[in-house]
Amino acid sequence: AQRVTQPEKLLSVFKGAPVELKCNYSYSGSPELFWYVQYSRQRLQLLLRHISRESIKGFTADLNKGETSFHLKKPFAQEEDSAMYYCALKASTGFQKLVFGTGTRLLVSP
Amino acid sequence: GAVVSQHPSWVICKSGTSVKIECRSLDFQATTMFWYRQFPKQSLMLMATSNEGSKATYEQGVEKDKFLINHASLTLSTLTVTSAHPEDSSFYICSATNEGRSTDTQYFGPGTRLTVL
Numbered sequence: 182a183q184r185v186t187q188p189e190k191l192l193s194v195f196k197g198a199p200v201e202l203k204c205n206y207s208y209s210g211s212p213e214l215f216w217y218v219q220y221s222r223q224r225l226q227l228l229l230r231h232i233s234r235e236s237i238k239g240f241t242a243d244l245n246k247g248e249t250s251f252h253l254k255k256p257f258a259q260e261e262d263s264a265m266y267y268c269a270l271k272a273s274t275g276f277q278k279l280v281f282g283t284g285t286r287l288l289v290s291p
Numbered sequence: 292g293a294v295v296s297q298h299p300s301w302v303i304c305k306s307g308t309s310v311k312i313e314c315r316s317l318d319f320q321a322t323t324m325f326w327y328r329q330f331p332k333q334s335l336m337l338m339a340t341s342n343e344g345s346k347a348t349y350e351q352g353v354e355k356d357k358f359l360i361n362h363a364s365l366t367l368s369t370l371t372v373t374s375a376h377p378e379d380s381s382f383y384i385c386s387a388t389n390e391g392r393s394t395d396t397q398y399f400g401p402g403t404r405l406t407v408l
Contacts, residue, residue, distance in 0.1 A: 190332075223401075224295075224384075224399045224400060224401045224402065225335075225384070225386075225399040226399065227396050227397070230396075267334065267335070278325070278337060278340060279325075279337070279397060280337075281334045281335045281336075282334060283333065283334040284334055
């Protein structure tokens, strides 16, 4: 069965500090992984996906199959990065089902 | 583009009544829509996957007779909570995929907060 684990419920950092939000997954096949973000009073939206290998708003995430991880990183956090971050894994079934982690709240203080 | 709306944004109902929640893709055709449930400070739990013109596929443990899903058109899916009880109070979120754009990204609605008294 697919499973996504985000061990930290809350991550609090100061502005300008590096950030790493951890995500580990359990999946027997070839995974597709995503990070979704939910800003205060806004809907959930896609931040980035591992197959794109892109950097969005300064965030990057590398899929490490050996460690079954997909940690989200940013070298210098900004206050506007404060939000709820969800790691998600796309299941192998035909309906593109996503399995979400429990989420990590990032709080960036000035 | 790729906006998904939900209506209503919040609803309060009495125990035993039924509540219908609508999910619409405003500027694209969504062949697949998903319904999630989110408890306070918890993650999104997929309830069911609905494809236009066919029966919804429910996740294990989700009562299909309790949560009726209809996806009658490429822009509208509805979730009806039948004979609602206080334990059905939750935040219900839908999402839709825009396969026409050759992407499998899910676009999420703003959610509907249901409170059953």
